[in-house]
Amino acid sequence: MDERLEHFYRIFGTDGAGISQVLAKALSNGGDYADIFFEYTTSNMLLLQEGEVKATSVESIFGAGVRVVCGTHTGYAYTESTALANLLNAAKTASAIALSFERRVAPVPLSLMHCRQDRYPVVTPWEDISVLKKKEVLDSLNDAVYRRSDAIVSVSGRITDSNSKILFANSLGNLYTDERPMAELSLSVVMARGSRMESAYSSRSFRMGYEFLSAGRNGEGDMGESIVEEIAEEAVNSCKRLFEASQPPCGEMAVVMGSGSSGVLLHEAIGHTFEADFIRKGTSIFSDKLGKRICREGINIVDDGTIKYNRGSVNFDDEGVEGQKTYLVKDGILNSYLHDRISAEYFGTAPTGNGRRESFRDMPIPRMRATYMESGNVSQQDIISSVSNGIYVDELSNGQVQIGAGDFTFFVKSGFLIENGKLTRPIKDTNIIGNGPAALADILAVGNNAVIDNGTWLCRKGQSCPVSCGMPSVLVKSLNVGGIYE
Amino acid sequence: MNKDIANAALEMALKAGASDARISLFEGKESSIEMTDAQVENLKESFSSSLNISIFTEGKFGAFYTNRLEKEDLRSFIDNCIKATRLIAPDPFRKLPESSLYFNGVEPDFHLYDPCFDEYSFGKKLDLLKNSCSEIDFKDSRIITVASSYDDSLRREYTISSNNLEVFEQRTIFAISNEFTLRDEGDSKPQNGWNDGAAFIDEIPSGITSCGFERSIAMLGARKISSGKYNVVFENTVSSKAIGAILSALQGSSIVLKSSFLENSIGKQVFPKQMTLTDRPHVVGNINSSCFDSEGVATREFDIISEGVVNSFLLNTYYAGKLSMPRTISNPVNPCLKPNCDFGKDKIIRQMDKGILITAFNGGNTNPVTGDFSFGCEGFYFQAGEIQYPVKEMNISGNFISLWRNLCFIGNDPLGFMRRSIPTLAFNDVDISGL
Numbered sequence: 041m042d043e044r045l046e047h048f049y050r051i052f053g054t055d056g057a058g059i060s061q062v063l064a065k066a067l068s069n070g071g072d073y074a075d076i077f078f079e080y081t082t083s084n085m086l087l088l089q090e091g092e093v094k095a096t097s098v099e100s101i102f103g104a105g106v107r108v109v110c111g112t113h114t115g116y117a118y119t120e121s122t123a124l125a126n127l128l129n130a131a132k133t134a135s136a137i138a139l140s141f142e143r144r145v146a147p148v149p150l151s152l153m154h155c156r157q158d159r160y161p162v163v164t165p166w167e168d169i170s171v172l173k174k175k176e177v178l179d180s181l182n183d184a185v186y187r188r189s190d191a192i193v194s195v196s197g198r199i200t201d202s203n204s205k206i207l208f209a210n211s212l213g214n215l216y217t218d219e220r221p222m223a224e225l226s227l228s229v230v231m232a233r234g235s236r237m238e239s240a241y242s243s244r245s246f247r248m249g250y251e252f253l254s255a256g257r258n259g260e261g262d263m264g265e266s267i268v269e270e271i272a273e274e275a276v277n278s279c280k281r282l283f284e285a286s287q288p289p290c291g292e293m294a295v296v297m298g299s300g301s302s303g304v305l306l307h308e309a310i311g312h313t314f315e316a317d318f319i320r321k322g323t324s325i326f327s328d329k330l331g332k333r334i335c336r337e338g339i340n341i342v343d344d345g346t347i348k349y350n351r352g353s354v355n356f357d358d359e360g361v362e363g364q365k366t367y368l369v370k371d372g373i374l375n376s377y378l379h380d381r382i383s384a385e386y387f388g389t390a391p392t393g394n395g396r397r398e399s400f401r402d403m404p405i406p407r408m409r410a411t412y413m414e415s416g417n418v419s420q421q422d423i424i425s426s427v428s429n430g431i432y433v434d435e436l437s438n439g440q441v442q443i444g445a446g447d448f449t450f451f452v453k454s455g456f457l458i459e460n461g462k463l464t465r466p467i468k469d470t471n472i473i474g475n476g477p478a479a480l481a482d483i484l485a486v487g488n489n490a491v492i493d494n495g496t497w498l499c500r501k502g503q504s505c506p507v508s509c510g511m512p513s514v515l516v517k518s519l520n521v522g523g524i525y526e
Numbered sequence: 527m528n529k530d531i532a533n534a535a536l537e538m539a540l541k542a543g544a545s546d547a548r549i550s551l552f553e554g555k556e557s558s559i560e561m562t563d564a565q566v567e568n569l570k571e572s573f574s575s576s577l578n579i580s581i582f583t584e585g586k587f588g589a590f591y592t593n594r595l596e597k598e599d600l601r602s603f604i605d606n607c608i609k610a611t612r613l614i615a616p617d618p619f620r621k622l623p624e625s626s627l628y629f630n631g632v633e634p635d636f637h638l639y640d641p642c643f644d645e646y647s648f649g650k651k652l653d654l655l656k657n658s659c660s661e662i663d664f665k666d667s668r669i670i671t672v673a674s675s676y677d678d679s680l681r682r683e684y685t686i687s688s689n690n691l692e693v694f695e696q697r698t699i700f701a702i703s704n705e706f707t708l709r710d711e712g713d714s715k716p717q718n719g720w721n722d723g724a725a726f727i728d729e730i731p732s733g734i735t736s737c738g739f740e741r742s743i744a745m746l747g748a749r750k751i752s753s754g755k756y757n758v759v760f761e762n763t764v765s766s767k768a769i770g771a772i773l774s775a776l777q778g779s780s781i782v783l784k785s786s787f788l789e790n791s792i793g794k795q796v797f798p799k800q801m802t803l804t805d806r807p808h809v810v811g812n813i814n815s816s817c818f819d820s821e822g823v824a825t826r827e828f829d830i831i832s833e834g835v836v837n838s839f840l841l842n843t844y845y846a847g848k849l850s851m852p853r854t855i856s857n858p859v860n861p862c863l864k865p866n867c868d869f870g871k872d873k874i875i876r877q878m879d880k881g882i883l884i885t886a887f888n889g890g891n892t893n894p895v896t897g898d899f900s901f902g903c904e905g906f907y908f909q910a911g912e913i914q915y916p917v918k919e920m921n922i923s924g925n926f927i928s929l930w931r932n933l934c935f936i937g938n939d940p941l942g943f944m945r946r947s948i949p950t951l952a953f954n955d956v957d958i959s960g961l
Binding site for chain 1: 568587606613617671754895899919921
């Protein structure tokens with residue numbers, strides 16, 4: 041038997057025969073499909089405040105969830121004990137969904153799947169790294185901040201590492217194991233100038249082991265670039281700029297989205313409205329737009345689960361589909377929605393590997409991975425020069441969308457006014473609203489500088505999932521900018 | 527609930543070298559039924575139990591969570607936690623509360639626990655949801671789809687500590703919610719809905735689905751509005767937005783990290799005289815009511831802000847020690863605003879004459895250091911004290927201190943089934959960004 045599979049069987053106290061028994065029980069009342077998702081996650085966090093690491097936390101989460109699917113109907117139950125009796129009980133509970141259905145299938149014998157390419161190989165596992173070593177990272181982060189300015193008032197840093205051991209099987213005979221590492225380093229600084237205070241935040245996250253700390257901005261292993269120095273530089277510079285900034289004048293105006301974190305626009309305006317559970321129910325504003333032009337030629341938008349070390353990457357999704365790269369928009373045409381198994385079956389298409397869940401306590405649903413726009417052919421400078429009156433935004437945080445109406449928002453931490461083709465006064469703290477289809481159609485220029493933002497992005501859709509987003513510089517003709525009425 | 531698990535964990539922690547420890551054992555049961563267009567789509571049932579473990583050793587502190595409660599798993603988990611805690615820096619302010627502060631009486635009946643929770647059948651729950659759905663005609667041509675759900679939960683929490691804390695609490699919640707997706711102009715499919723519930727299954731109010739439908743229909747044809755300064759009314763469904771940032775700025779962690787626009791506010795008249803914000807933790811029937819906080823300390827009624835003057839920060843034992851200030855509570859149980867009038871939303875709109883009623887927020891954020899905010903919102907334009915038409919795609923922006931200085935009304939109509947029960951609020955001269 042596969043050594044790694046045997047190891048996972050030992051962790052969860054199960055084996056192939058037990059899993060097959062649970063899947064058979066799950067389908068005993070009927071149904072089209074059943075799966076079981078075992079998870080054992082440990083995560084460790086150290087917190088730096090007031091110059092010292094004075095708090096630590098550890099979380100340990102263990103259990104398994106059983107799902108039964110009949111068409112678009114789902115029964116779900118989970119147990120925190122993976123003893124066979126408890127798994128069978130969960131299977132029996134989940135099977136209740138099938139009581140009024142006549143369709144019956146028998147589980148296919150299990151066959152171990154191997155991932156063609158491990159998207160997050162670990163060199164040095166976090167469990168080999170002592171608390172003292174991690175503490176040194178936060179101490180050096182503190183030093184890196186104070187070295188950059190004498191206006192620092194407070195520094196708060198956090199290093200988190202986690203590892204999830206996943207064992208999955210379904211009634212189609214798919215069986216896989218996966219180890220999903222995650223590393224996060226984040227920093228908040230508060231600075232003072234006279235009586236005025238400002239704060240800024242920066243973070244980095246990759247699916248990596250301890251080598252994360254020298255991964256650089258893109259996580260491509262360009263050793264030597266220190267994440268500690270990078271995020272210290274970003275947070276301090278960002279905070280300095282805020283002292284010159286104020287809220288912008290309000291109203292509808294042209295918006296130049298800077299490269300990187302502007303990808304939150306794609307996440308909100310497109311990503312969520314392309315999730316095929318909303319499409320299936322007819323609740324998305326893009327429900328009937330497959331194959332239709334939704335923006336200019338040359339624009340390509342991708343949701344990608346295959347980027348090495350990316351926070352949103354998956355070897356397999358949480359229902360046994362291998363991670364893949366999905367073109368949502370190809371050359372301006374709506375090319376694909378984001379499918380889990382249920383929506384793919386409903387539409388008679390292949391799942392796109394987007395069935396994800398927060399933990400074994402949740403059933404999988406269509407979720408994004410890394411959502412970004414590919415580069416165009418215009419320089420950022422040319423884009424800014426083409427705007428007579430508008431704003432340029434380059435640091436964004438949270439966003440939200442109304443799936444049916446298509447209205448999306450994102451919050452801008454900082455940017456600049458654009459006056460007569462030039463960046464002028466710094467701006468900050470403004471919420472921007474647009475309508476997804478209108479904003480897409482209003483993209484007038486796409487820069488040649490696509491960047492993925494590798495911050496600690498978390499997508500909430502009833503349950504949380506790590507994601508990332510990216511964008512080249514883009515000019516949107518008109519969006520509603522919150523600010524001061526002048 | 528097997529309280530022996532918590533007692534065993536406490537014993538293990540002290541044996542392994544903790545000088546003090548606090549253990550909270552949680553047990554939860556949940557079930558949910560989701561329907562699409564009155565047909566069952568998803569069923570979910572779960573039972574969970576877990577431990578939160580706070581370790582104090584050699585003047586150092588760690589907080590830990592596990593749901594692996596078998597004795598041997600727990601022992602090795604706690605050993606590792608203590609080892610990890612020993613490697614960080616000491617902090618003299620990390621300690622358990624004085625035992626004299628603990629709640630040690632018998633909790634009064636807040637009417638928040640339905641002892642029959644386990645007896646309710648799937649059929650009864652499904653009937654409740656179906657009955658709610660029957661309040662409206664699903665064949666209405668404006669409806670694209672309706673998502674409805676029934677959710678219930680039972681939560682038990684038993685907390686003990688090495689300095690004689692022992693408290694127990696159990697709560698049940700039963701709720702029905704809905705979301706309507708409707709046909710509107712062009713491709714737009716606006717979504718709105720409603721949710722309500724109670725601590726007892728038989729007290730779930732009727733009219734939840736019809737309320738969701740009416741609120742959804744009312745937003746059809748929403749239009750954009752011109753940018754300008756407006757009178758703004760925050761409906762009692764969303765008015766907690768106006769105090770959320772204030773409570774966050776008053777928290778000990780924000781003050782210590784100097785990440786608060788209210789850092790130097792104690793004793794100062796920061797807000798208008800009409801504003802008094804009180805924590806009322808012992809209101810019978812309020813779903814948040816509790817006799818003790820997350821450290822087991824007895825809760826009490828106190829003014830957070832009194833006639834506009836900031837009385838106290840929100841401090842647990844740790845932050846009270848660091849700031850050398852009296853301990854209060856880190857999260858108010860049931861923050862209440864004293865009304866400055868004897869009426870609610872409808873009359874407030876009449877009194878304000880002309881402006882915008884906000885019924886939903888869409889994204890946005892607050893700068894914690896300056897109090898500047900910007901939020902997306904939607905609602906209704908009103909004139910001559912009457913609702914005229916729905917409005918959308920607006921941003922409301924400003925600063926929380928300035929906003930409250932423009933306070934006009936604090937209504938007398940807080941809703942019950944809310945995390946924070948804040949009444950309708952009205953402000954003048956607020957920046958709204960639109961066309």
